[in-house]
Every structure is written in C-alpha cells, then in structure tokens.
Amino acid sequence: xxxxxxxxxxxxxxxxxxxxxxxxxxxxxxxxxxxxxxxxxxxxxxxxxxxxxxxxxxxxxxxxxxxxxxxxxxxxxxxxxxxxxxxxxxxxxxxxxxxxxxxxxxxxxxxxxxxxxxxxxxxxxxxxxxxxxxxxxxxxxxxxxxxxxxxxxxxxxxxxxxxxxxxxxxxxxxxxxxxxxxxxxxxxxxxxxxxxxxxxxxxxxxxxxxxxxxxxxxxxxxxxxxxxxxxxxxxxxxxxxxxxxxxxxxxxxxxxxxxxxxxxxxxxxxxxxxxxxxxxxxxxxxxxxxxxxxxxxxxxxxxxxxxxxxxxxxxxxxxxxxxx
Numbered sequence: 278x279x280x281x282x283x284x285x286x287x288x289x290x291x292x293x294x295x296x297x298x299x300x301x302x303x304x305x306x307x308x309x310x311x312x313x314x315x316x317x318x319x320x321x322x323x324x325x326x327x328x329x330x331x332x333x334x335x336x337x338x339x340x341x342x343x344x345x346x347x348x349x350x351x352x353x354x355x356x357x358x359x360x361x362x363x364x365x366x367x368x369x370x371x372x373x374x375x376x377x378x379x380x381x382x383x384x385x386x387x388x389x390x391x392x393x394x395x396x397x398x399x400x401x402x403x404x405x406x407x408x409x410x411x412x413x414x415x416x417x418x419x420x421x422x423x424x425x426x427x428x429x430x431x432x433x434x435x436x437x438x439x440x441x442x443x444x445x446x447x448x449x450x451x452x453x454x455x456x457x458x459x460x461x462x463x464x465x466x467x468x469x470x471x472x473x474x475x476x477x478x479x480x481x482x483x484x485x486x487x488x489x490x491x492x493x494x495x496x497x498x499x500x501x502x503x504x505x506x507x508x509x510x511x512x513x514x515x516x517x518x519x520x521x522x523x524x525x526x527x528x529x530x531x532x533x534x535x536x537x538x539x540x541x542x543x544x545x546x547x548x549x550x551x552x553x554x555x556x557x558x559x560x561x562x563x564x565x566x567x568x569x570x571x572x573x574x575x576x577x578x579x580x581x582x583x584x585x586x587x588x589x590x591x592x593x594x595x596x597x598x599x600x601x
Contacts, residue, residue, distance in 0.1 A: 284320065287310055287312070287320060288320050288323070288324060288327075290310075291306075291310070291317075291320060291321075291324065292324070292337065292352070294306075294309070295350055295352040296352060299350075299351055299352060300349055300350070300351060301349070301350055302348055302349055302350070303317055303318065303344065303348045303349070303350055304348065306350060314348075317350075318344065321339050321344065321350065324337050324339070325337060325338060325339060337352065337353075338352075338353040339351060339352055339353065340353065369398055369401060369402035370402060372398055373395065373398050373399060373402065376391055376394055376395050376398070377395070378459055379391060380392070380395070416482075417464055417481040417482050417484075418481075418482075418484075421481060421484050421486070421487045422464075422481060424487040424488065424489055425454060425457065425466055425481070425484075425487055426457070427489055428454050428487075428489045428494070429454050429456070429457065431489070432493060432494045433489050433490060433491070433492065433493060433494055434451055434452070434453055434489075434490040434492040434493070434494050434495075435451065435452050435453075435454055435468070435487055435488065435489060435490065436449070436450075436451050436487070436488045436490055437449070437450055437451075437452055437479065437484055437486070437487050438484070438485040438486040438487075439479055439483060439484055439485065440483045440484075440485055447485060448472070450470055450471065450472040450473075451470075451471045451472070451490065452466075452468035452469060452470050452471065452477070452479070453468055453469040453471070453494035453495050453497065454466060454467075454468045454494060455467045455468055455469065455476075457481075463480055463481075463482070464480070464481040464482070465478050465479065465480055465481065466478070466479045466481060466484075469495070469497040469499065475499070476497075476499045515551050515552075516551070516552055516553075516554060516555050516558060517549045517550060517551045517552070517558075518549070518550050518552075518558045518562065518571060518573070518574070518577055519538070519547065519548070519549055519571075519572040519573045519574075520547070520548060520549075520550060520562065520569050520570060520571055520572060521545050521546070521547055521569070521570040521572060522545065522546040522547075522548055522568070522569060523544065523545055523567075523568045523569070523570075524544045524545075524568075525567075525568040526565050526568035526569050527546060529548075529550065529561075529565070529569070530546070530548060533550055533551075533552075533561075534550070534551040534552075535548050535549065535550050535551070536548060536549040536551075547572070555577065558577065559577060559580060559581060559584070562577075562581050563581060563584055563585065563588075566585060
C-alpha cells in the first residue's frame, strides 16, 4: 500500500478513535497506530481542513495549545461525522464520475465495493443525472491487470516485460508497484523501476507480461509525480522530425510524443514527432509510408526516400512476370 493510501486509511480510523479517547497523549496514539508522534501531529493538522463545509461546526477541530504544550489530543466539532451526509445533485454526479473512473482501474473485491457505492449514488441522484455520463478507458489484458492488482494488494515486487514505443523495443525489468491510475483514457502503473533506479510510469496496454515475485516490494523515498515527469521526456537534444500527417496517420498524435503545429483544411496535419534516436524515427516514417511525409530535416527525408527505393527495387527483383 502506498504512503498516501496508508495515510487515508489511518486518518479515517483516527477520528472515531479520538472521539472515544478524548484527552489521550499523542505518544499513545502514535503507538496505537504504529507511527511516530510527528506523523500523528501532521495527520491532525490535515484533519483540521476536513469536514462537510468551511465554517465552524462543519470542520474537525483540535485543541492545538494542549497538543503543542502538553502533548494531549482533544478533538472538537466532529459530531457531524455521525450525521447522514447530504449532497446536492451536482455533487452526486461528480462522485459518480469519480467512482466510474476509479472502477476502470479496479478489479476483484474492489469492483464489488465500488459497484455497491455506485448503485446507491445513482439511486439517490435519480433522473437528475441526465444525460448519462460514461468514462471510457482503453481495454487492457485482464490477466495483466489482475496480476498488477494482486501485487499492489499483497505489496509484492513485479517482473514486467514492457514495450518501449519511443525506442521500438521490449525490455525486462523488476519494479516495486505504487499505484494504478488513469490519464486521458489510458491506464497506468506508477512503480519504482529497479533497472532505472527511479520512478517510472508504465502504460498497461504496453505491458507484454507481468509476474508477481515472491519478494516484498520496498518503500522508496520518492515523491509522487505527474505523468508529465514520465518515461519519455523531451529536451533540447531530443531528436524530432517535422512531418505532414494525412488523415490515416492522425492516430500518431495520440500514441506518440507529438507537438501539433497546424491543421490544414485538406485534413493534413503538420506535427513534430519526437523519438529516442534517428533510426527509430526513420522506421516510424517508413512503416507509415503514404500517410506520413517528411518535411525536415532534409537528411532524414533523403534517407527515407533512399530506403523506400531500395525496398521497391528488392521487391521488383523478386517479381516473376508472366507473358500474356
């Protein structure tokens, strides 16, 4: 379980525990939850921003003077936690969308819990949630998805075979999984890669195989990152090719690292496509011959033309013509 998830679970348990043990020393709370007193103090400060509103009586409060001076925890204004939660139709729809998005990255027992919550929310919101909201996430291999969830649940290390698109290759690596999440309709695994010795993002539809290892996943001192800090980053020295993409090649803008330059009325898009090296960019253009035209650099354009001519010549040399 990731640190953030551990904190959420701990904080959910903290409120009822402190309601039943008001005036307890912070050291005893820390011992009960198996963390340091500093962690509990940080949790309490965060809980002070939690509640059903933004005014007094709607937010959990603590006696900070007693906490800082005497190390004693007095909880205040948490009675609303026992009252049924009332939400507006707009809030209900927002929760439904969030749960449907969460459902896309869940499996096993998680699905049962999410579906139960969804059924209750959809029943409560009723016809006000119209039109229906659908969350679309690309399908992935259910076996691979289940294996990753198993590793996350059991806090085990994973052995992955991953297709690195920017280098047109497959690599084997061991990772310590941290979380699953969705971004722009894609399902990702955030994990500590032992090969790179750093955090990496792995798109599930590019994972060729996954195996749970009999090794406990380790905790690594690395802050959670945005997807923009992922596997392939563009820098000043990153090779790129400027191309014209005909309609049949528009899909490249969604699958690769691309900057869209312009969109013509004739359906041709001009774009920069980035790659790990020039040979990969050349192969990408050749694989999409007829739909992708190289504009610059001129050297790559000439190389692509030469490669295409050689391929056609080799094909012609092996054609057997029949006399009519």
